[in-house]
Amino acid sequence: MPTLIGSLRRLVLTPSLAEVTFGARGFPAVPSDATRKLEAIPQAVICGFEWGIDARDQWEVERRLGLVNPEMLGFAYEGATMAFTVLDAMAGGRGHRTRDLLLGPGQPHIFLTYIGIGFAMARLPRPLWKKVMPDLSGSAYYPTMSWLAVDGYGFDRAYFETRRWVDEQRVPAPYAWEGDPDYFLRAVDQGIGRALWFIHGGDVPGIAARVAGFASGRRPDLWSGVGLAATFAGGSTAEGLAALRDAAGEYLPELAQGSVFAAKARDFSGFVPEHTEVAASVLAGLSMPAAVALADATAVEAGPGAVPAYELWRRAVRAHFSAAAERVAR
Numbered sequence: 001m002p003t004l005i006g007s008l009r010r011l012v013l014t015p016s017l018a019e020v021t022f023g024a025r026g027f028p029a030v031p032s033d034a035t036r037k038l039e040a041i042p043q044a045v046i047c048g049f050e051w052g053i054d055a056r057d058q059w060e061v062e063r064r065l066g067l068v069n070p071e072m073l074g075f076a077y078e079g080a081t082m083a084f085t086v087l088d089a090m091a092g093g094r095g096h097r098t099r100d101l102l103l104g105p106g107q108p109h110i111f112l113t114y115i116g117i118g119f120a121m122a123r124l125p126r127p128l129w130k131k132v133m134p135d136l137s138g139s140a141y142y143p144t145m146s147w148l149a150v151d152g153y154g155f156d157r158a159y160f161e162t163r164r165w166v167d168e169q170r171v172p173a174p175y176a177w178e179g180d181p182d183y184f185l186r187a188v189d190q191g192i193g194r195a196l197w198f199i200h201g202g203d204v205p206g207i208a209a210r211v212a213g214f215a216s217g218r219r220p221d222l223w224s225g226v227g228l229a230a231t232f233a234g235g236s237t238a239e240g241l242a243a244l245r246d247a248a249g250e251y252l253p254e255l256a257q258g259s260v261f262a263a264k265a266r267d268f269s270g271f272v273p274e275h276t277e278v279a280a281s282v283l284a285g286l287s288m289p290a291a292v293a294l295a296d297a298t299a300v301e302a303g304p305g306a307v308p309a310y311e312l313w314r315r316a317v318r319a320h321f322s323a324a325a326e327r328v329a330r
Contacts, residue, residue, distance in 0.1 A: 025159070025160075025162065028199070029199065029203060029206075030201065034202055034235045034236065035202075037234065037235055038197075041233055045075050045078050045079040048076035048081075048082075049083045051079075053083040058104070061101070065105070070270075070271040071273050077109040078115055081114075084101055085098050086123065089120070103136060110141060110268070111261075114146055114147075114149045115151060115152030115155070115191075116152065117132055117152065118152020118153035118154070118191070122156040133149065144300065147177070147308060147310040149177075150177050150187035154188035154194075154195070155194050155195045158191065169214055178308060183307075183311060186311075189225070193258075198229065202236040204240060204243045204247050207226060208247040208248075211226070220251055224254040224314070227255035228258035228259065229258075229262075230244060231276055232276065234275030234276070235275075236275075236279075256285070256317075257317040259283040260286070260291045261295065263280040263292060263295070267288065294317060298320070300316065
């Protein structure tokens, strides 16, 4: 049974399923089977959040999440992580729900659960942000991939405040995430790029025009986010993905890098839908095993340095595609 406090939090913090449809958000995407599939993704996140914010214990949340189909399961874990992050933050950072979830049943979905932390950040005052990331020592890709939380924050802002963050292209105040306020802005743009895939329902001309409207320095990270969303979430055909690849132009290495990271995340979760295989092939020119192997071969351990390990990893993947493009040009 849900708790009274949990139910109140759910009512205050959670949009309805109808509110996240593209029509309700005013997105330009034309309704289709593809857009309806994409709309189901934020709805899965909301379900996970509601289960998490209402639950009395992790066992109950895990049982509910276990009923979700494999393709949507990671998104539901995103929502549950968002809920647990909010609850832990409200407990003054002394809670352990998020850590227990991410080190337990959420581990296969670690890439998406980081994003769920970012969704919580969008609803919490900045002074509480220093308490949202639990110590996940021993977890795969920690703390390297914690930048996905900032990516999630950027996605949330673009999805729910599209006029401000996309139309007006506002830039948030820097925040010293992992001690790097400058890279914080880049990670936010990666999330905005992911949101553009949803906002335009995978429509290539719309996405390309929107990215082109941003300042040139922001476009590489936006294209990376587009590639990640197109590969992980789906919502396009092979022909549409080929058009996306062509539209990326000089930013193809960034688009391909996002696609490789999405392929790695899907593989790590233990379930790879067909659309991910197709997207990796079209956007990155790689089979799933080859995309995962590239991600593994270029992974960078977190450590001291002027550049976050996350960005060094992204650079190494991009370099692979830049070198391939140079060989073709010759």
